[in-house]
Structure formats: C-alpha cells, structure tokens
Amino acid sequence: MSRRLIQSIHEVLDGFNINYETYEAYMDRFYDFHLSERDLYRELFLDTAPEHDLSKDLKTRTGSYYTPEPIALRIVEKTLAYYHGDPYQSKIADFSSGTGNLLLALVDYLAPENDETLKGLVENFHAYDLSEESLLIYINRILGRFESFPEDLKLKVFPGDALAADIEETFDILLGNPPYIGEKNHKVFFNRLKKTPFGQRFYESKMDLYHYFLYLGWEHLSKEGVMGTITTNYFFTADGASRLRNYLKEKITIYEINNYRDEKLFKEALGQHNVIMVTGVKKIGTPTRILVEEGDFTLSEEALYGDYNTIEVYTKNQDYRLIKKIKEESTFLLGDFFDIHQGIVSGADVLHEKKQLSYEIDARGSQGIFVLSEEEIKANNLLSSKYLRPFYKNSHIDHFTLKKPSDKWILYLTGKEGLTAEDVEYRYLSSFRPILEDRREVKEGKRSWYALQWPREEEIFTLEKIVVPHRNRMNRFMISREDFYASADVYYIIPRGDYFSLEIIAGILNSRLMYFWLYNRGKKKGPILEMYATPLRRIPIKYAHSEALEAAVKAYMASGDSSVLKTIDRQVYEMYHLNKEEIEAVEEFYNCMGTEDEKSE
Numbered sequence: 001m002s003r004r005l006i007q008s009i010h011e012v013l014d015g016f017n018i019n020y021e022t023y024e025a026y027m028d029r030f031y032d033f034h035l036s037e038r039d040l041y042r043e044l045f046l047d048t049a050p051e052h053d054l055s056k057d058l059k060t061r062t063g064s065y066y067t068p069e070p071i072a073l074r075i076v077e078k079t080l081a082y083y084h085g086d087p088y089q090s091k092i093a094d095f096s097s098g099t100g101n102l103l104l105a106l107v108d109y110l111a112p113e114n115d116e117t118l119k120g121l122v123e124n125f126h127a128y129d130l131s132e133e134s135l136l137i138y139i140n141r142i143l144g145r146f147e148s149f150p151e152d153l154k155l156k157v158f159p160g161d162a163l164a165a166d167i168e169e170t171f172d173i174l175l176g177n178p179p180y181i182g183e184k185n186h187k188v189f190f191n192r193l194k195k196t197p198f199g200q201r202f203y204e205s206k207m208d209l210y211h212y213f214l215y216l217g218w219e220h221l222s223k224e225g226v227m228g229t230i231t232t233n234y235f236f237t238a239d240g241a242s243r244l245r246n247y248l249k250e251k252i253t254i255y256e257i258n259n260y261r262d263e264k265l266f267k268e269a270l271g272q273h274n275v276i277m278v279t280g281v282k283k284i285g286t287p288t289r290i291l292v293e294e295g296d297f298t299l300s301e302e303a304l305y306g307d308y309n310t311i312e313v314y315t316k317n318q319d320y321r322l323i324k325k326i327k328e329e330s331t332f333l334l335g336d337f338f339d340i341h342q343g344i345v346s347g348a349d350v351l352h353e354k355k356q357l358s359y360e361i362d363a364r365g366s367q368g369i370f371v372l373s374e375e376e377i378k379a380n381n382l383l384s385s386k387y388l389r390p391f392y393k394n395s396h397i398d399h400f401t402l403k404k405p406s407d408k409w410i411l412y413l414t415g416k417e418g419l420t421a422e423d424v425e426y427r428y429l430s431s432f433r434p435i436l437e438d439r440r441e442v443k444e445g446k447r448s449w450y451a452l453q454w455p456r457e458e459e460i461f462t463l464e465k466i467v468v469p470h471r472n473r474m475n476r477f478m479i480s481r482e483d484f485y486a487s488a489d490v491y492y493i494i495p496r497g498d499y500f501s502l503e504i505i506a507g508i509l510n511s512r513l514m515y516f517w518l519y520n521r522g523k524k525k526g527p528i529l530e531m532y533a534t535p536l537r538r539i540p541i542k543y544a545h546s547e548a549l550e551a552a553v554k555a556y557m558a559s560g561d562s563s564v565l566k567t568i569d570r571q572v573y574e575m576y577h578l579n580k581e582e583i584e585a586v587e588e589f590y591n592c593m594g595t596e597d598e599k600s601e
Contacts, residue, residue: 067098067177067230072105075175075276079228080109082255082278083173088117090172093126095162095216100127100138102175107145115146123154126171128162135159163212164196170220174227178213182206183240202247206240208232214244218252218279226255226280233259233275236311237523239534245309252279254304256289259313274526292316306521308538314520315589322582326517327540329576335537338505339494341460342470342533343486344410346370347439347453351432359434369432370411370452377409380428387412387425389461392486394469397478399510399565400557410485412458415451426450454488461485466493466506468531475518475529477509479557491531500543503553508541511572512590519593527593542576549575 067075080087087110094102103125112118122142129135135157142155158165183190183206193199193212202215210231217227235241248254260274287298290313297317306312307327314320334340349371351361368376371391377383391410396403411425419426429436429450441447441454461484468477470489477493479502495502508514517539523530549571556564573583 067101067105069101069105071230071276072101073109075102075177075228075230076105076109078256078258078276078278079173079175079226082280083224083226085172085224087173088121088124090124091126091169091222092124092173092175093128093169093171093220094175095128095213096176096178097127097129097138098131098134098177100135100141102177103127103138104141104145106173106175107142115148115150118145119150119153123156126156126158126169128158128160128165130159130161132159163193163198163216167216167220170222170225172222172225174217174221174225174229176213176217176227176229178210178229178231180232181209183208202243204240204243206238207244208235208240211235211241211244215247218247218281221281223281226278228276228278231275231277233313234523234525236313237535242309245305245311248279248311249301249305249309251282253281253283253286254279254288255286256291257313258291260293310521312521316585318585319520319589322585323517323520325578325582326513326576329542330540331543332541333537334493334539334541337496337500339492339496340533340536341456341492341494343488343490343492344412344452344456345454345488346410347441348432348435349487351435355435359438361432361435368408369429369435370413372409372411373407374409381424382411382428385411385425387417389483389485392484392490394472394486394489396486397467397469397476397490399474399476400479400506400553401560402478411452412455412485413448413451414455414458415448419448419450460492460494463494464502465495466502466509467491468493468509468536470532471525471528471530473528475510475515475531477506479503479506491533491536493536501545501550503550503557504543504546505541507549507553507568508572508575509539510568512569513572513576513578513586514539515593516586516589519589544575546571546575 083090087106092103092106094100097103103122107118107121110121112121122145125142127135127138129138139155139157143149143153146153181189186209190203190209194203198216199212202212204211214229214231217229221227235244254277256276256278258276260276285301287300288304289298290296292313292315294315299320303320304311304313312320312323314323346369348369351367351369355361372380372382372388377385377388382388388409389412390406391408392406393408396406411429413419413425417423417425421427421430433449436442437449439447439453442449447453464481465479465484466477467480467484467486468475468491470491481502493505495505518529518531518535521538522535523532549568552564552567552571555561556568573586578586
C-alpha cells in the first residue's frame with residue numbers, strides 16, 4: 001500500500017475520531033486479507049457489511065440491542081410526524097447510535113435524491129456510542145449510500161460514553177434505542193456514574209440505564225425539537241422510575257405512545273422492550289396519542305398521569321372509565337387493613353456446580369444447603385432436626401388452593417438457636433461454610449454464618465393468610481391456614497385482625513375483574529403480573545359480607561369444580577356494581593388476553 005494511501009486513511013479516520021488500529025483490527029477480523037494487501041481505500045470502506053454486529057454475549061452485557069430495520073423506520077416515521085422543521089436543515093443526534101440503524105433509517109425514509117443532498121443531510125448527524133467498532137461500521141454504512149466516494153465528507157462521530165461527554169449543543173431531532181441495563185447486577189457501573197454531576201442529578205434507586213439516556217435527550221432537545229425512542233413500558237409504573245415520571249410531567253410533552261403488548265421488538269433482548277415514544281419540550285394542553293393493538297385514542301395529560309404518579313396506558317379508551325368506577329366503588333385499599341410481606345431469602349438454597357467449584361466444596365453434583373429433599377434429609381441424618389419446615393415455591397400456588405404438595409424442606413434457622421458443633425444442623429452446614437460466610441449479612445456481622453439470610457418473622461408463615469406468586473401470568477391467590485414457608489418469590493397477605501373473611505377477599509383477588517385491574521393498574525413485565533408489596537397494597541377492595549360469594553369460594557375449594565369460578569366472578573361484578581356493558585368489557589378483555597382456559601387447567 002502506498003505511503004500516500006496510508007496517509008489518506010489516517011486523515012479520514014482522524015476526521016471521524018476513529019483510530020487506525022481499530023479499523024485495521026476490524027478488517028483483519030472479518031475479512032480474509034490484510035490491510036497492506038489492498039490498494040483502494042474506497043473499497044476497504046465499502047466492502048464492510050452492515051450485518052457485522054456485536055456478539056450476543058456483548059449485547060447482553062452492555063444492554064445493546066441494535067434496532068431492526070423495520071422498527072427503525074417505524075421510529076423515524078413517527079418522530080418526523082411531529083417535527084415541523086426541515087430535516088435537511090436540522091441538527092440530528094443519536095446518543096447510543098451503535099452501527100447507525102436509526103440514523104440510516106432516517107436517510108432511507110427521506111431518500112435524498114443525489115449525493116450532494118445526502119452529504120448535506122448526514123453531515124448534520126451526531127453519532128455517539130461507547131463502541132468505537134460500532135461507529136466504524138456506521139461510517140462504512142454511510143459511505144455505502146454514496147454513488148461516488150465523498151472525498152470531503154465531514155461526519156460527526158463521537159466514540160465514548162455520551163453520559164460523560166461534554167455536550168453543549170441542542171438538537172432538533174433525537175433518535176434513540178438506549179441500552180437496557182438494570183442497577184441490580186451492575187452496582188459498580190452505576191456507582192461510578194453516580195459520582196458524575198449528570199449521574200448525581202438524575203439518579204434514583206432501582207433505575208435502569210436507559211433512564212439516563214432519556215434524560216440526556218430531553219436535556220439537549222431544542223424548543224421545537226422532537227425525540228423518538230424505543231424503551232420498555234416498565235417505567236410507566238416502576239418504583240425506580242418515579243423521578244423520571246416527575247420530570248416527564250413537569251418538563252416534557254408526550255406526543256405519542258405506541259404500546260406493543262404482544263409484539264416483541266427484539267428477539268434476543270431479555271424482557272419486553274415494547275414502547276415507541278415521541279416526546280418534546282413541554283407544551284401545556286397538548287394531548288397524547290395512545291396506540292395499542294386494539295386501536296388508538298387521545299388522552300389529556302390529566303388522564304395520562306394517574307394515582308401515585310404513574311403513567312396510565314390501557315388497551316381501550318373505555319377502560320379509563322371502568323378503572324375509575326372500580327376505584328370509586330372500593331371500600332379500602334388492600335394495604336389499609338392487610339400487611340404485605342415477602343418470603344424467605346436463604347442466600348444459599350442449593351449448591352450448584354459453579355459455586356461448588358468456586359468455593360472448592362467437596363460434594364457431588366447439585367444438592368440442598370438450606371432447602372433439602374427428603375432423601376437428602378435422610379442421607380445427612382437430619383430426620384431428628386426440630387428446625388425443618390415444609391417448603392413451597394410459587395409454582396405450588398393455584399387459585400384459592402394448593403396446586404400440589406411440597407416435597408422439599410427448609411432448615412429454618414434465624415441465628416438465635418445458638419448452634420454448636422454438637423448439633424447435627426451445625427455439622428451439616430459446616431460443609432458449606434465458605435459459601436455461607438461469604439454472604440453480605442454475615443460479612444457485616446448481622447447474621448450468624450449458619451442462619452438464613454433473611455428469615456423474616458416466623459408468624460408470617462404460621463398465621464392465617466393469603467399467598468401469591470411474585471410473578472405470574474394470572475392472578476393466583478391462595479388461602480393458607482396451615483404453616484406455609486416459602487421463598488422470596490412468594491408474597492404473604494396477612495389481615496390485621498379478624499374482621500374479614502379470607503374467602504371473600506380471595507374471591508375478589510382471584511376474579512376476572514381483579515385481573516383486569518392488575519393488568520392495567522398493577523406492575524407488569526410484558527404480560528407477566530408483578531405482585532409485590534407496592535401493587536398489592538394498592539388493590540381497591542369493595543368489601544361487603546356476601547354469604548353467596550363466601551359460599552361459592554368454599555364450594556370451589558372443596559370440589560375444584562371450575563364452573564363455580566363463573567359464580568365467583570358474577571358475585572364480584574355485583575359487589576362492584578358493574579352493569580352489563582362493563583361486565584362484557586371485562587370478559588372480552590380477559591378472553592382476548594388468552595386467559596380464558598387458565599383457571600380450568
């Protein structure tokens with residue numbers, strides 16, 4: 001390769017903020033020739049294929065899922081529908097551009113008629129991304145749109161973390177598919193980000209990284225600018241997005257929300273990334289257009305933001321009236337008279353191969369630590385232990401009753417037992433001591449090494465109660481008057497006093513009406529209901545001592561006759577004073593969600 005050509009490559013790459021070594025390594029990795037053997041710079045760029053993407057592992061670790069072309073075009077089309085300026089004369093950016101799918105979709109949507117028009121457009125693009133290699137692919141793809149190689153093209157490309165960048169401009173059009181990374185498993189990353197001025201300003205506990213990118217976009221949006229992003233609908237109600245919703249309500253207008261209930265837009269991504277949202281700087285009185293699979297309608301800002309500072313997006317416009325009626329008919333919220341508790345966290349249910357190797361534990365295969373089978377109890381001489389309790393998982397819970405008996409037991413040890421080497425439990429757990437001592441509460445001196453990490457108060461498991469799986473597609477609430485020890489994937493609803501019939505409360509909670517409420521007003525991940533403390537406490541209960549409802553629940557618990565469930569639903573409809581049209585709406589909703597056979601399995 002001639003010295004002149006090498007110098008040309010360096011000059012162009014420097015102009016793109018991409019170093020030569022990154023380019024050379026990329027070419028060597030994907031092509032069966034070495035850079036020195038080629039003699040045409042233009043071919044080197046235009047030979048790179050857009051499908052050369054990040055590995056699946058890297059996508060998962062970084063939360064980077066590049067936008068499929070049809071979805072990218074959809075985002076662009078919806079964004080431009082609310083922009084009243086000339087895109088060719090506008091400043092355009094993507095703060096997590098990856099290989100440029102969204103910016104290239106804008107090019108395809110506008111279809112510039114010649115190289116000169118294309119050059120004017122793409123020179124207004126500002127592409128930011130943590131991956132220098134992804135930006136290199138973006139550059140190649142831009143160059144591939146030209147008929148003739150653009151010798152004097154000036155692309156604005158910024159490798160590095162956009163959240164830490166000193167960005168002074170405002171933009172007229174912002175497009176984004178930000179990375180999806182939760183705080184839970186990325187504490188080090190979030191702690192580092194919290195130390196920056198930007199991170200300190202917008203941090204809230206249990207947030208997601210994409211929240212920061214939404215803030216970044218809104219903070220750099222021009223007065224008449226628009227931002228089109230794809231996110232997850234989880235932030236509508238999530239506890240870790242309360243601050244984000246406050247910011248939205250105070251400073252931002254939501255022009256349009258596309259809520260995709262069944263369509264998963266990213267096949268590889270974990271969870272449901274299923275909202276396309278178009279926003280702009282606050283314009284008081286501007287309604288929000290809601291698009292769902294059943295149709296579309298508009299909402300006032302007052303209707304969009306509900307109780308507890310949540311964003312309310314339902315499947316149909318009439319659902320807002322029905323939700324309002326359920327609230328107005330209710331006597332109290334479940335949390336007013338019932339305590340909500342989470343189940344046990346042992347910190348070491350079972351020994352898995354990975355931990356066995358990591359801690360050099362002498363054991364064969366998977367076996368119980370705190371949670372044991374009957375065979376393991378016998379094999380380890382634990383039959384005489386007074387600390388064994390029957391142990392349940394969320395899969396044991398059905399509507400009203402136990403789906404199947406448990407075949408597991410838990411060593412219920414709180415640390416107050418004063419175990420010594422003479423005790424059989426102490427000797428058994430000593431085999432796993434390196435693992436047990438490495439738990440956070442033990443290292444901080446809050447728990448004995450042989451105790452459960454969070455045993456809770458034992459009366460939670462022994463009192464009369466209603467139990468519910470933390471996550472489930474259906475509302476499955478079970479009455480328990482026996483001891484019921486379960487893991488943290490189960491929540492306990494315990495009455496404060498004996499004022500209420502558990503059968504009546506469980507009848508309401510298991511009803512189709514309450515499924516309608518929980519799906520629309522509770523917490524969800526995709527179609528999965530999340531029944532933890534906050535949404536459970538907020539369930540509106542219309543309580544009256546209905547002998548008919550109580551008798552129907554008892555009849556179902558005794559017989560398991562699925563036809564009785566219709567009687568229970570009818571009694572709940574009457575209790576909440578639903579009319580024929582409202583009942584039909586709930587039934588239609590329930591059936592279209594694919595749940596019509598769920599209770600009779």
